[in-house]
Each structure stands twice: as C-alpha cells, then as structure tokens.
Amino acid sequence: MSSATIAPAASVAAATETPAKRPYLGAHALCDALIREGVDVIFGYPGGAVIPLYDVLPSYEPQLRHILVRHEQWAGHAAEGYARATGKVGVCLATSGPGATNFVTAIADAMLDSTPLVAITGQVGLPMIGKDAFQEVDIIGVTLPITKHSFQIERVEDVPRVVAEAFHLARSGRPGPVLIDLPKTTIIAPTTPSKGHTVEMPGYRPTMNGNGGQIKAAAKLIARAQKPVVMAGHGISISGAGAELRALAEKADLPVAFTLHGLGTLPDSHPNAIGFMGMHGHAHVNRAIDECDLLITVGARFDDRATGRVDMFAPNATVIHIDIDPAEIGKNIRVDVPVVGDAKRVLARLVEEVKPADRAEWRGRIESWRIAPPTPNFSADEPGISPFKVIAALRAATSGEAIFTSDVGQHQMWAAQWGSYEAPNRWISSGGAGTMGFGLPAAMGAQVGCPDTEVWAICGDGGVQMSSAELSTIATERIPVKLAIFNNGFLGMVRQWQQLFHGGNYAHTPIGAPDFVKLADAYGIPGLRAERPEEVWAVINQARAIDGPVVVEFRINPEENVYPMVAPGAANSQMIEADPAAAE
Amino acid sequence: MTAVTNAPGGTSERTLSVLVDDQPGVLNRVSSLLRRRRFNVDSLNVGASEQPGMSRMTIALRGDPAETEQAVKQLYKLLEVRKVVDLSNERLISRELALIKVSATDETRAQIREIAELFNARIADVAPRSLVVEAVGSVARVDSLLDMLRPYGIKEIARTGRVAVARGVGGEG
Ligand SMILES: Cc1ncc(C[n+]2csc(CCOP(=O)(O)OP(=O)(O)O)c2C)c(N)n1
Ligand SMILES: [Mg+2]
Numbered sequence: 001m002s003s004a005t006i007a008p009a010a011s012v013a014a015a016t017e018t019p020a021k022r023p024y025l026g027a028h029a030l031c032d033a034l035i036r037e038g039v040d041v042i043f044g045y046p047g048g049a050v051i052p053l054y055d056v057l058p059s060y061e062p063q064l065r066h067i068l069v070r071h072e073q074w075a076g077h078a079a080e081g082y083a084r085a086t087g088k089v090g091v092c093l094a095t096s097g098p099g100a101t102n103f104v105t106a107i108a109d110a111m112l113d114s115t116p117l118v119a120i121t122g123q124v125g126l127p128m129i130g131k132d133a134f135q136e137v138d139i140i141g142v143t144l145p146i147t148k149h150s151f152q153i154e155r156v157e158d159v160p161r162v163v164a165e166a167f168h169l170a171r172s173g174r175p176g177p178v179l180i181d182l183p184k185t186t187i188i189a190p191t192t193p194s195k196g197h198t199v200e201m202p203g204y205r206p207t208m209n210g211n212g213g214q215i216k217a218a219a220k221l222i223a224r225a226q227k228p229v230v231m232a233g234h235g236i237s238i239s240g241a242g243a244e245l246r247a248l249a250e251k252a253d254l255p256v257a258f259t260l261h262g263l264g265t266l267p268d269s270h271p272n273a274i275g276f277m278g279m280h281g282h283a284h285v286n287r288a289i290d291e292c293d294l295l296i297t298v299g300a301r302f303d304d305r306a307t308g309r310v311d312m313f314a315p316n317a318t319v320i321h322i323d324i325d326p327a328e329i330g331k332n333i334r335v336d337v338p339v340v341g342d343a344k345r346v347l348a349r350l351v352e353e354v355k356p357a358d359r360a361e362w363r364g365r366i367e368s369w370r371i372a373p374p375t376p377n378f379s380a381d382e383p384g385i386s387p388f389k390v391i392a393a394l395r396a397a398t399s400g401e402a403i404f405t406s407d408v409g410q411h412q413m414w415a416a417q418w419g420s421y422e423a424p425n426r427w428i429s430s431g432g433a434g435t436m437g438f439g440l441p442a443a444m445g446a447q448v449g450c451p452d453t454e455v456w457a458i459c460g461d462g463g464v465q466m467s468s469a470e471l472s473t474i475a476t477e478r479i480p481v482k483l484a485i486f487n488n489g490f491l492g493m494v495r496q497w498q499q500l501f502h503g504g505n506y507a508h509t510p511i512g513a514p515d516f517v518k519l520a521d522a523y524g525i526p527g528l529r530a531e532r533p534e535e536v537w538a539v540i541n542q543a544r545a546i547d548g549p550v551v552v553e554f555r556i557n558p559e560e561n562v563y564p565m566v567a568p569g570a571a572n573s574q575m576i577e578a579d580p581a582a583a584e
Numbered sequence: 585m586t587a588v589t590n591a592p593g594g595t596s597e598r599t600l601s602v603l604v605d606d607q608p609g610v611l612n613r614v615s616s617l618l619r620r621r622r623f624n625v626d627s628l629n630v631g632a633s634e635q636p637g638m639s640r641m642t643i644a645l646r647g648d649p650a651e652t653e654q655a656v657k658q659l660y661k662l663l664e665v666r667k668v669v670d671l672s673n674e675r676l677i678s679r680e681l682a683l684i685k686v687s688a689t690d691e692t693r694a695q696i697r698e699i700a701e702l703f704n705a706r707i708a709d710v711a712p713r714s715l716v717v718e719a720v721g722s723v724a725r726v727d728s729l730l731d732m733l734r735p736y737g738i739k740e741i742a743r744t745g746r747v748a749v750a751r752g753v754g755g756e757g
Contacts, residue, residue: 140609144612145616145617169663203662203664203665203666310585310587311585311586314585315585327654327660329657330588330654331588332587332588333585333588334585
C-alpha cells in the first residue's frame, strides 16, 4: 500500500540532528507568525493531526506558553477569558475531528459575544480530505455560521499571510472568532522563515469614523431631549471608549444604563451610572428606559434579554444607535439616527458636538426609584446564606479591583446586579450564548492574561460540574484562580422558571454534587465551605489569604429567586419586582 | 419602539446582484447565511462576471425593503462579497433559461412546436417519444410556457432561476 504518510526515517533523523539543523516546517511558520501577532499563550490539547506541531511547540517556550487543558471546549473559553480580560486575541489549539468539534460551543460563544478568538484546528492531510479519514471532520463546514471567517491552509507558504489575516479579522471591526484549519500536510511541509505579512483584504474594511452629519444630528437630539438615557454595551469596552463615555455622560449629564457586557464601562460609583438593564436588570433602570424620550445605544445589539418585548421597549423614545456593525442597525428595532463607526471615535466626536446640560432633575427622579443594594453584613439570626449578600461581600473584600467571571444561571444574574463594576473588562460572562461551564475556564484564561489581578470565578453547583475538570489544569499550572461555588442544590435558574411559569414542577432541576471541599482536595487545591451566614466572611478572608488557587463553596438558600424579573415575552415595564409568595 | 421582525412569506420579489471573489466555499458561505437568517430565497445563480477572479450571483428573494436591506448588510459581512446591488427598484432585465423535456407523439409534436414558437422557444432535441424545449424569458413567461406544455406530459424540467442586470442609462458606454 502506498499512502502519503511522513516517512518515519525522516523523524528519526531529525531527532538525532542538532536543533539548528532541523528543517523549518509549517509548524515553525505557524509559531513564528503567532509570536509576530503578540501571542504569548495558547490553550490547547494535542492529537494525531497536530503531533508534529506539538513537536516544535516546546522550542518556543517560554515566549509562547502552551497550557494543556483537560477538554478542548474549556481551552476555547479560557482563550475567551484571556481575550476579554486583556483585550488581546485569545488562541486555542486542538487536533482534528473530535478535538475540533469540542471547540464548537466556544466558537459560537465568542461569535455571539464578539470576542476576538483564533481557533486553530489540525486537519487530516490534504490527500486524505474528503475520504472520511480517521478523525476527519469538516470543521470549516461545521463552524461556517459561527465564525467571523475561516481558513484552511493548503499551501505552507500561505501560513504567514493567513495568520496575519486571521488575527486582523479577529481583533478589528466587530471582533469575533476566526478558525484556521491546518491540514497535517501543511504542518509538516518544509518552508522558509517569513518576515511577516502585511494584511490586504479588499473585501474587509470596517467603518471606523462615524458620519459627521449623523453625529451632529445625534448631538441635536441629545440637546433637545428631556429624559435621555444612554444604553452602554460591550462595544464600549471592546473599543476602549470608557473615557469618552464618561466625558459624554458628564458633559451632557446623561444617565447611563448597562447591558450585561456593558457593566463597568462607566464606573458603577459614578453619579451618572444608573445600573444594569434587561430581564434581570434593576427596576429603576428598566423604568428609566421605559420613560425616556431619547435612547442613545452604543455598542449594543438590542438583544432580547436586554429589551424584553421589543415593541414595548422604550415606547416613547427616539433612538440613536452607534455600532461598528452596519448589519446591527435596524436588525431588531427601527432606528432614528444610526451612526456606523467605532464607539471610541464616534463618542469622541459626539462629546465635542453635544451641548453641556444639567439633568439633575431627571437623574434625581431615576435615583428616587432605586432600592438599597444588599449589604455585606451577615448575622447568625438569618435563616440561611443570601447569595446577593455573598456577591456584595466579594465585591467589598476585593474593593472592586478583582475580575469576576461567571457561569450561567441565577448566580450570574446576582453577580451582574450586585457586583458594582468599576472598570471595563472586570466582569466576564457568557452573555449571548449563556454557556454553562464558561466561568471556571474563563477565569483561568483571565488569570493567565492578568497574573497580578485577583480573579474570582462565580459559579453555580450545576455549571461548575460541567467544567470542574479544569481544576486539574489550574492545579498543574498553578493558576491562582479563586472559585466561588454558589451551591443551591438546583439548576437554579431553570428551577426559578419552573416555579414561576410551570406550576412548580421541578423536573430534573434538583442536582446532586460531589463534596466540593473533597473535590478540591483531590486536585491538591485548598477547599473551604460556608454553611451559615456568619461563616461567609471568614471563608472569604481565608480564601484571599491563600496564595494560589482555592475553592470556596457557599451553601446558599436553595430556593432563592432572582428579582426583578421580566417574564419571557413580557415587556421590561412589566417586571416582577419581588417574590410573589414573599409579598403575600 | 418599532420592532423589526422576520416575516416569512413577504411576497414582494427582490433581486440582488452580488459580486463575489471566485474562491472555494463562497457559495457555501452565501447559502449558509441566507438559510440561517431565514431569508426567503426563490433562486440563486452563480456564474462568471465581467471581472477576472470574480463571480456574479443573482439572488432572487422575497421580502419587504427592511429585510432586503438586512440581507444586503449581512452579505457584506462575508469577506468574499465585494459588492451587492439591490436591483429591486431598478429598471432591470431579468431572464431565466429553462430546458423542458415534454412527451411527444406523432400527433402532438407539431402542436408542441407551435406552442414553443409562440414563446420564442427553440426545440433543442427531438426524440421519437419526446422533445426538449429550450426557453429563455422572464420567470413569469417560462411559467406560462410550462402551463401550456403540461397537458402533453412533462418528463423533466431544469430551470436556472433568474439572472438580472440593470438596464443601461443614457450616455453609458
Ligand atoms: C450548556 C448549557 N446547558 C443548559 C443551559 C440551561 N441553563 C441555564 S441556567 C441553568 C441552571 C444553572 O444551574 P447552576 O449552575 O447550579 O446555577 P444556578 O442557576 O443554580 O445559580 C441551566 C441548566 C445552559 N445555559 N447552558
Ligand atoms: Mg445551582
């Protein structure tokens, strides 16, 4: 049988030669191109198609660190966490077939949350493609609708160009995931080192500067508005427009509401910051939007979890929509003044155009609706541990300096409501996809990207069991993540919907769990537990004193609900503000 | 606030002319996008364009102007898509080609020929028990031809879907 495989003789020879004499291969070209893009870490997992790439990876350490995860999906989310915390492109690497398909959820997650990600997958050799070869999956086809773009590199000389283009695409315009599929034949093909590649993509030119006339029109609307509200989204942190947002809010005295990913784009303590909007947003914020006569949406896409029933969202408002993606304009709602451009540049010009204003009265009105936030004070008299107080305590303990990542569920919404974020990129959560299991690997990636920042993963007992295998990575690589598990014994968010909308039929939502302290111990990580309110502070302080990873379990009230809540299909103005049962 | 919703079944006919890089996978990307966003496509046609290295797609779809605008914007997000022209409001020439294999006997052959002539269609093939009619025209015209031929027994139809260009304007070379 004559098949196209690597001649074993060549690899044996390579192993005995001095490193300097080893041939320069596609694998080297890839690593060098990654380094040119400023990559310092890859989250990955090896396998057949990429063994020759793993063969060269160690020679690039420590400049290019490889972190071996325990499952490719978590490599993807770790790369996302890294990207969201640092603003750089996250990189993950997997083998072909099952390795590649394990990336799918993370790629979809990055697509929905506009996270810059380059996912590299091995592929069977070119002559084998289309033959249903061992571990052959058409990953380009599988990920077509969930990538910003994708490449399969057939010719080794294209490696430098494709890597340069992939990174440019991932990080520029509206960021997103880019997939590079690397056939084994490309990885092992000899080539010559490249000096780099300038990116020329005539089919890709994001609009950066907003139209001047539109910006003037927006400024006019702001001057005329009696009750304007800014809806601040992810685009602000992506473009680094925090300072511009602040200048705009201060000059025109605008109240600023935040989408899930907009949290922290203006410090929560700023007098113009009103808070979190949407399905579990603060009542006063949703009410302000309900009453506003002008909505200035920046870098947000009117997601249904943010708007509730769209035709009843901001019913009295004229809408200005600033976004870098022209396809977002008019996708979900009709816009009066669209501005396509980069949030930072558009806001900078809008700040120049707007007239100074004093809207103390309008802001005062909104503030008068605000309810007192939970205090981080616990007493032995309380029946159990209140989860939002734990969030308040974590927030107080870390003085707002820490990065909080979250998993998906009730704990996520409590962390969004009460985390009081003071800066962008300190709140990293899976928004668009709502991917359970995200919290722990995202924290791992954020911690690797920001080694000097305290990083807490806020997880539920359900979601953490999806990705807890990464405790092994965290232990091996000594990544000092602090994992807080909010254990309510339930898939809490689903249980809440069952309670409110399905007559309390808790079908398959009570969930068992291991002893998390013992689990941590099995990984060689210290584990702590608070079962009573009066123990909360002690374990938080103990956890923070530990120099390294730690697992902290909070046994929270099992049937605590997240309020306010907008029922699915309802308008944001029709919030359920408190526990209907408790109110009786 | 006015919601913009996908209303499948919007009946107004739209035609997009899309210039794309002639690269592997382009058709896949375009069709995947149209499916995923539930655009209501009648036909999609690809062929060489006047520019080397680029193909032209003609996408015939149904929808209201807002949906069509979304389709245009979404198409522009694909790297390989260089230019999208919404021909819906232009004066345009649109044609499709149809090859229709019709059962024919000694009695009916002449009648079928006559119908074909009325539609300026050609007879592309003659066999003892069938004829192949080759018709070029607007989609509506091809539809009427088919209606006329149906009683004779249609064995096979291959239609290209419409291709379109805007009419020339005065002074254009
Ligand atoms: C991968 C995945 N599967 C299912 C869901 C649906 N889901 C959303 S929240 C939730 C419950 C989460 O439970 P837990 O992690 O314990 O968090 P809690 O809501 O109790 O705080 C589920 C099952 C999801 N978001 N992601
Ligand atoms: Mg739970």
